[in-house]
Amino acid sequence: MSPVMTTRIALKALARNKMRTALTMLGMIIGVSAVITLVGLGNGAQARIEAQIKAGGTNLVTINAGNFTAGGVRGGSGAAATLTIDDVEAIRKEVPNVQYITPGVNMRGQVIAGNQNWSTRVQGTDVDFPLIREWPIRYGSFFSTQDVNSAAKVAVLGKTVSEQLFGPEVDPTGQVIRVRNQPFKVIGVMGSKGQAGMGDDQDDTLFAPYTTVQKKLMGQQYIQSITLSAANADATSDVSNAVSVVMRTQHKLANGDPDDFTVRTQEDIAEIRTAALDTMTNLLAGIAGVSLIVGGIGIMNIMLVSVTERTREIGIRMAIGAKGWDVQLQFLVEAVVISLLGGGIGIALGFGMADLATRFWEFPTQVPPNAVAMAFGFSAATGIIFGFYPARKAAALDPIVALRYE
Amino acid sequence: MSVISVRDLIKTYEVGEVKVHALRGVTLSIEQGEFVAATGPSGSGKSTLMHILGCLDHPTSGQYFLDGRDVARLSRNELAEVRNRKIGFVFQGFNLLSRTSALDNVELPLLYTEKSLKTAERHKRAMEALKAVGLSERAHHHPNQLSGGQQQRVAIARALINQPSLILADEPTGNLDSRTSVEVMGIFQRLNMEHGITVLLITHEHDIAEYATRIVSFKDGRIRDDVQVTNRRDADTELASMPAIA
Numbered sequence: 001m002s003p004v005m006t007t008r009i010a011l012k013a014l015a016r017n018k019m020r021t022a023l024t025m026l027g028m029i030i031g032v033s034a035v036i037t038l039v040g041l042g043n044g045a046q047a048r049i050e051a052q053i054k055a056g057g058t059n060l061v062t063i064n065a066g067n068f069t070a071g072g073v074r075g076g077s078g079a080a081a082t083l084t085i086d087d088v089e090a091i092r093k094e095v096p097n098v099q100y101i102t103p104g105v106n107m108r109g110q111v112i113a114g115n116q117n118w119s120t121r122v123q124g125t126d127v128d129f130p131l132i133r134e135w136p137i138r139y140g141s142f143f144s145t146q147d148v149n150s151a152a153k154v155a156v157l158g159k160t161v162s163e164q165l166f167g168p169e170v171d172p173t174g175q176v177i178r179v180r181n182q183p184f185k186v187i188g189v190m191g192s193k194g195q196a197g198m199g200d201d202q203d204d205t206l207f208a209p210y211t212t213v214q215k216k217l218m219g220q221q222y223i224q225s226i227t228l229s230a231a232n233a234d235a236t237s238d239v240s241n242a243v244s245v246v247m248r249t250q251h252k253l254a255n256g257d258p259d260d261f262t263v264r265t266q267e268d269i270a271e272i273r274t275a276a277l278d279t280m281t282n283l284l285a286g287i288a289g290v291s292l293i294v295g296g297i298g299i300m301n302i303m304l305v306s307v308t309e310r311t312r313e314i315g316i317r318m319a320i321g322a323k324g325w326d327v328q329l330q331f332l333v334e335a336v337v338i339s340l341l342g343g344g345i346g347i348a349l350g351f352g353m354a355d356l357a358t359r360f361w362e363f364p365t366q367v368p369p370n371a372v373a374m375a376f377g378f379s380a381a382t383g384i385i386f387g388f389y390p391a392r393k394a395a396a397l398d399p400i401v402a403l404r405y406e
Numbered sequence: 407m408s409v410i411s412v413r414d415l416i417k418t419y420e421v422g423e424v425k426v427h428a429l430r431g432v433t434l435s436i437e438q439g440e441f442v443a444a445t446g447p448s449g450s451g452k453s454t455l456m457h458i459l460g461c462l463d464h465p466t467s468g469q470y471f472l473d474g475r476d477v478a479r480l481s482r483n484e485l486a487e488v489r490n491r492k493i494g495f496v497f498q499g500f501n502l503l504s505r506t507s508a509l510d511n512v513e514l515p516l517l518y519t520e521k522s523l524k525t526a527e528r529h530k531r532a533m534e535a536l537k538a539v540g541l542s543e544r545a546h547h548h549p550n551q552l553s554g555g556q557q558q559r560v561a562i563a564r565a566l567i568n569q570p571s572l573i574l575a576d577e578p579t580g581n582l583d584s585r586t587s588v589e590v591m592g593i594f595q596r597l598n599m600e601h602g603i604t605v606l607l608i609t610h611e612h613d614i615a616e617y618a619t620r621i622v623s624f625k626d627g628r629i630r631d632d633v634q635v636t637n638r639r640d641a642d643t644e645l646a647s648m649p650a651i652a
Contacts, residue, residue: 012506315501316501326518
């Protein structure tokens with residue numbers, strides 16, 4: 001019998017028992033829609049984090065000092081005093097395609113202005129910083145090379161710091177603030193940059209020349225990080241590799257010695273941040289996948305009932321010339337139709353639920369096309385696997401026994 | 407050449423501990439164009455014989471040639487093909503697919519035929535078969551909307567659709583009233599005489615057997631008697647003389 005006819009017969013048989021067909025399908029619908037929704041939510045969250053990190057610029061490369069270990073005492077990343085301004089100069093000179101580069105020295109400090117005070121991150125940096133981050137200036141200007149060379153006590157405030165100390169929409173340039181009891185002149189306020197990938201407020205920062213932070217506030221010579229931007233996004237990984245080579249030479253590391261620094265592109269950072277979420281998404285999809293198996297068992301159950309119930313029909317079909325294969329195919333197609341139809345509805349429902357999540361919780365969702373293909377493929381496979389046994393049971397019936405069945 | 411030729415057919419069932427000897431050695435030939443009635447009380451083995459002749463069941467021993475072919479050598483699939491192409495079944499309980507129109511029921515054997523016909527051609531042939539049994543105006547009714555006689559006529563149309571050389575009818579009038587029985591026998595007689603189809607009719611009613619040309623009677627799994635009918639009944643003449651039903 002032609003596959004078209006077999007499908008038509010299967011559809012007719014399913015249409016005769018609409019309620020039962022619908023309930024059997026429900027198992028598949030719930031399983032598939034759960035997979036789609038959860039994968040959609042997970043991927044949406046991932047995409048959001050990735051987008052936020054990449055918003056910092058896809059051509060960014062960050063070099064951090066390595067882990068610090070001394071006699072069993074281990075400091076965190078950046079704790080080792082291995083990066084110096086010489087490294088910055090070496091990279092600037094030897095690595096091609098570096099557009100902007102700045103050292104970074106960070107600390108936390110209490111900032112006082114008049115009768116207001118605020119604890120914030122103090123970031124020592126160079127003049128290239130706003131160019132690297134493409135960060136606009138709201139009031140005044142960023143500090144100059146001269147300020148850096150002379151370790152001038154000047155500060156550029158992040159928007160949050162400025163608002164906390166001087167109130168919103170106030171231009172504080174020219175005012176004097178105190179950082180660790182040293183007076184700094186406010187020469188500018190940065191525009192708003194908003195939250196970073198992990199949710200911390202990038203505007204809650206005070207920027208000063210790195211020389212000033214090193215000498216006046218921290219009293220040391222090393223730097224904690226180097227940030228640079230490649231001339232274009234495509235050159236980023238080449239730049240990143242070249243930086244590693246230069247840094248190893250600079251730090252006189254022998255072959256086989258581990259790096260005492262880490263070089264990361266913005267892409268790498270995004271990957272690390274999303275890896276955990278990826279695991280979570282897979283876990284949720286896996287749990288939802290279990291419901292697909294349960295749905296499949298539901299299909300098998302109903303098909304077995306159906307074969308028993310229609311033993312006489314099978315007998316009639318065999319008596320007038322149906323081969324075992326014809327009968328097997330008929331029941332197999334019924335199972336596959338149930339699972340595929342259920343899978344299709346499940347996919348639509350999954351998209352609907354993902355859409356609702358976006359609309360009502362403002363949670364970004366993104367259903368990847370391969371998840372749809374997988375859900376569809378999985379439901380087809382479920383139909384074939386769980387429909388096979390009942391179909392074979394039907395095909396193996398003895399015509400005369402089936403015909404006499406009451 | 408004989409349509410059916412069986413020799414020393416034995417069929418033994420095992421029901422629990424007990425052995426049931428349904429056929430104890432049956433030898434029989436049926437020629438092309440014969441109308442044979444197999445009679446006998448229930449348990450005499452006539453139904454078992456029909457199942458074996460219909461390729462629905464295997465004999466325990468003995469030989470069966472259908473159109474000269476040794477059926478014992480055929481595979482499951484080849485047997486299905488034989489049932490599809492050479493044999494038309496008519497059962498006592500009609501055995502139509504429920505919730506399926508008369509037309510679709512009649513078409514069913516065509517769906518299982520190797521070379522598939524176009525839908526239009528299938529419909530045409532099914533309609534012709536329904537017309538031959540006088541039911542063309544009921545083509546789209548479901549079995550539960552038809553009387554017993556009409557259902558049996560649908561079943562006969564289904565048996566005819568693949569132009570079989572042999573029709574096996576197992577108590578075809580068992581569930582029908584006497585007038586409808588005569589009508590159904592009339593159809594069989596016409597098929598036999600006009601189309602030369604060989605008919606094997608299983609029945610326990612002796613008056614129904616008299617529509618055949620030859621009566622083979624069974625008892626305890628053996629043929630007891632095998633006679634030509636001398637005073638054959640003719641369904642069409644009988645129908646004409648019957649009072650019309652209101």
